[in-house]
Amino acid sequence: MVNIVIFGEMGAGKSSVINLLAGQQIARISPDTHRCTLHWTEYSITFENGTRYQVFDTVGLEEPRLQTGEYLSAISNAHSLITTLKERGGINLLLFCVRGGRVTATMQSNYRLFFEFLCEERVTLALVVTNLERELKMEDWYTRNVGHLEKYNIRSAGHACITAANLLDGRHRDKYEASRGILRGVIEAHCNESMDGWTGGQGWFASSISRLVEYVVGRPKKTDIIGVLTKRCGMTREVAQQVAQQIRDANLPPTVLENYGNMPVPSDVRNTGLPQGYESRPSNIVLFGESGVGKSSLINLIMGSDVAEVSSDALSCTITCDPYDVTISGQRFRLWDTAGLNEGSEGRVPAAAAAKRLALFLGGLHRGDGVHLLMYCVRGTRATKALRTTYQTFSSAIGDSKVPIVIVATCLEDCRPTMTEWWNQNKDQLARYGMHFPGHACVTTLPGARADSQDLRQRRVQSYEDVCKLILDHCSPQQAPHRI
Ligand SMILES: Nc1nc2c(ncn2[C@@H]2O[C@H](COP(=O)(O)OP(=O)(O)OP(=O)(O)O)[C@@H](O)[C@H]2O)c(=O)[nH]1
Ligand SMILES: [Mg+2]
Known part of the structure; x- marks a missing residue:
């Protein structure tokens, strides 16, 4: 076997x-x-x-x-x-x-x-x-x-x-x-049947959990740990006590930003704010979300051409906050593409740096024209706690301001029977994780080349219409921008 x-x-x-x-x-x-x-x-x-x-x-x-x-x-x-x-x-x-x-x-x-x-x-x-x-x-x-x-x-x-x-x-x-x-x-x-499998060997359990200590956020109560280790894991009380001690000694910061990783912020991203000399009065819409979920692709869909760079590679693609001006039903909007959150430590904009950069950028917009709408972009898979982490990082950056946050789920070209099914399936879970959205759009941003099916091309048109409607519904020109 x-x-x-x-x-x-x-x-x-x-x-x-x-x-x-x-x-x-x-x-x-x-x-x-x-x-x-x-x-x-x-x-x-x-x-x-x-x-x-x-x-x-x-x-x-x-x-x-x-x-x-x-x-x-x-x-x-x-x-x-x-x-x-x-x-x-x-x-x-x-x-x-x-x-x-x-x-x-x-x-x-x-x-x-x-x-x-x-x-x-x-x-x-x-x-x-x-x-x-x-x-x-x-x-x-x-x-x-x-x-x-x-x-x-x-x-x-x-x-x-x-x-x-x-x-x-x-x-x-x-x-x-x-x-x-x-x-x-x-x-x-x-692998084949004649090979021996790895069984952990002597002392594996105690040694591996002590190394796991690195992962704990905050300090669990000693009694909780000993109970779990002895009852559920069958460890001796003595070893369990040693492990509990190691966990208590670990000095780990619990803040939300650090929850994102311990990476140092590269010096070149510290002062990212608004581009110099950028003046105008369209409504500001900021797109945010994990790296690679399709924020830039969504911008391209709304703009109707490939103006933002996109990539499927391991390194994050958008590294600065870039503005794209667009007119929808006679109203002017400025879409801001931002660097994705939650990238790994060796990436171009590691998680902690991206979160800091976003906070600085929003501060800049606040001093400028204000923010009208925030668009949380997520990949249309099952709603997970990971969505909450990104959402919380962002919410903490905007403080208790009243800027509406709407959600856009991407990559739904194969979602059946319709793309909206994603929202039906996931809205309760999102609410349970404490994420409430006044508006949503379920989309695919795939280019819909000639070789693609009629269905895919229709879905792309639908996506464009739905995301424009979302913007118009939540961002009226009469409304004053929100302050962060
Ligand atoms: N199948 C499918 N792929 C998509 C969709 N949207 C984006 N992609 C692909 O996902 C990859 C990442 O898209 P990007 O638009 O670069 O993602 P991003 O969120 O801007 O990434 P960062 O700039 O790194 O934060 C690209 O290969 C896109 O072609 C979609 O709706 N469906
Ligand atoms: Mg991008």
């Missing part, structure tokens, strides 16, 4: 990768009763060569740093996964699943937590890069980005560049079919 553990952040496509690997939508073996950090679901898949693989799908971290409660559940879940697998031969291969886009701070944390800390870098790891159907050759993404990944110290024994999106109208089906072979090839090359 070969055991494969798949990990990565939510939205990276882990479940789609499993279905692709199996060649069908496969049933879960253990029901996913409670969702928490590193909880897992088991699947059994047999390849043509007769080898049977047990695939364990884990739920990754949603935020770059763990809060106390999540930290404790990460420990107890990882402990039970690794001890469960110990009795069944150990872990043979790790598949680290990432979207072919920016390296985010969350992606970086998942890699460090699971591979470096929990598995002590002793298990073979293969990288699976998903969402590459729009590359001419899927492998090109890796060729362009391998240098960036190395800068992040993301090392892998092998990699598969694929698409796991089983697109409904048959676009890119050839790439989807090729992806199964690529993925199976990488798995076969790196």
Whole structure:
């Protein structure tokens, strides 16, 4: 029996990768009763060569740093996964699943937590890069980005560049079919039934959790930790006490900005404000969101041409706050494209720097014309806590000002039956996380080339109309700008 553990952040496509690997939508073996950090679901898949693989799908971290409660559940879940697998031969291969886009701070944390800390870098790891159907050759993404990944110290024994999106109208089906072979090839090359799996070895648990201390935000109560470690993880009281002491000694700042990462702010971004000499009176609309969610693509959709630079690579693309003037139904607006939040530490605008830069920029707008509307851009996947982190970073930057924040979900070209379904499915979850929006738009910004389907072209037109309506509904010319 070969055991494969798949990990990565939510939205990276882990479940789609499993279905692709199996060649069908496969049933879960253990029901996913409670969702928490590193909880897992088991699947059994047999390849043509007769080898049977047990695939364990884990739920990754949603935020770059763990809060106390999540930290404790990460420990107890990882402990039970690794001890469960110990009795069944150990872990043979790790598949680290990432979207072919920016390296985010969350992606970086998942890699460090699971591979470096929990598995002590002793298990073979293969990288699976998903969402590459729009590359001419899927492998090109890796060729362009391998240098960036190395800068992040993301090392892998092998990699598969694929698409796991089983697109409904048959676009890119050839790439989807090729992806199964690529993925199976990488798995076969790196593990087989005769190999011994990694079982953690002596002292693994105590040593790995002490290294995990780095991830805790704030200081949990000593009694909570000892209870969890002894009851749920089966540690002796003595070891649990030592670990609790280490956690208490760790001196970690809990502020929201630092919650974004500990990266120093590069000197060149400290003084970013409004561009000099920029005077006018259109209503200011600021787009913000994680790096790579499609803010610049949305600007291009609204402007009707490719004025803002976009990219699918690992490094963030927009690094300054750039204005784009547009007239919609006779009203003038100035759209501000901003650097994405939550980029990893080795990126162009690491998370903490981006958050600071945004706060400075908003301060500049406040002294200038004021802000009329904020547009939170998110990728249209399931609403997660990661959305809340970005939202909170931003809310804390605008303080208690009354600027309306509307939400725009992108990448919904395959959302069925209509793009608005994303809002229907996610609005309750967003509200539970404390995010309330007076307006929303569900869009795709894909260019809709001639070869694309009629449906995609219609969706693009719909997207343009919906986002313009959102702007007009929430940004009237009579309304005075808000002060931050
Ligand atoms: N499939 C799909 N891809 C999209 C969509 N919107 C953007 N993309 C792709 O996502 C990638 C990132 O888009 P950008 O517009 O550069 O993202 P950004 O938010 O401006 O990124 P930063 O400038 O780094 O903060 C590009 O490859 C886009 O083509 C969409 O609606 N659907
Ligand atoms: Mg951009």
